[in-house]
Amino acid sequence: RPHKAYFFNLKSKIIKSKINMGTLIVLLGPTGVGKTDLSIELAKMYKTSIISCDSRQIYREMYIGTAVPEREQLEAVPHFFIQTESVQSYFNCWEFEQQAIRKIRELLETKEVVIMAGGSMMYIDAVCKGIDEMPTIDEKIRLSVKEMFERDGIEALRMLLKRLDPVSYITVDLKNAKRIMHALEVCLMTGKPYSSFLTGSVKDREFDIVKIGLNREREELFDRINRRVDQMVEAGMEGEARRLYSLRHLNALNTVGYKEWFDYFDGKFDREETIRLIKRNTRRYAKKQLTWYRNDADIHWFHPDQKDEIKRFLLSVVS
DSSP: OOOGGGOSOTTOOOBOOSSOSOEEEEEEOSTTSSHHHHHHHHHHHHTOOEEEOOTTTTBTTOOTTTTOOOHHHHHHSOEESSSOBOTTSOOOHHHHHHHHHHHHHHHHTTOSEEEEEOOOHHHHHHHHHOOOOOOOOOHHHHHHHHHHHHHHOHHHHHHHHHHHOHHHHHHSOTTOHHHHHHHHHHHHHHSSOGGGGOOOOOOOOSSEEEEEEEOOOHHHHHHHHHHHHHHHHHHTHHHHHHHTGGGTTSGGGOSTTTHHHHHHHTTSSOHHHHHHHHHHHHHHHHHHHHHHHTTOTTEEEEOTTOHHHHHHHHHHHOO
16 A cells, blocks of 8 residues: 555545546656656556656757656557657647557557556646646747846736736736736737637547656655756756757747756856756755645555555556
């Protein structure tokens, strides 16, 4: 039985669909916790494939800084949605939902189980719950909103959002510039309030969903994150970021591990401070992920080393 320290909510349950065409096992957890190895082990156990649920590993130009699995890992079982898009293409949660659901349905025609592994919170919700369709944002509008933020600060964004979409102004996290900017982009692109696109409805899925969460004690997790950043630097992370520097304005590159190198190239920090900031910001992202997951009572939590317990649990609930 999993140790109680790894449960955020003891009332977690399996999401049951009305028409069962199979089961999607969602393996989630904070960055650096150890999802990749276990996802491959489970995929081998069920003789199935893995849907990657990582919003940055999907970009082919970002390899080292996104911790894409090694070639032998990718070849061990079929993987989907890894390095399939370009950073220069606009790819969002809604598009991931559409493509991932099609692939899951296709795989479940011949398999009883499909594994989805990753830590991107909104991508996971998009597949499990559905997401409202959002318009594609013109790059000029995206840049204009970003320039406004850099020139006038977050308060100017807040005041513009309050004028264009009072409902979103009330509901959005006013300390989160990225969320405010996204809402403004939709408003400016469509001429309609961002809030008008949010129905909040949960879509029915024709497959069952079982969510397995992985977590470690904080000190252990943070040590793994720090060591992984060191490994990325040794593997050539700086050079990868330098090759992408001219594309730094793109949304895909507004990412921990790349933003810090771009600031270094601009002379804002020295190299030692840059690496320290990457580690700190990655740890902060892990804490943000865990905060998000705590609101999901459907997650069954385990330590990554509890492989036998996880397998026994899955065998008891996956028909």
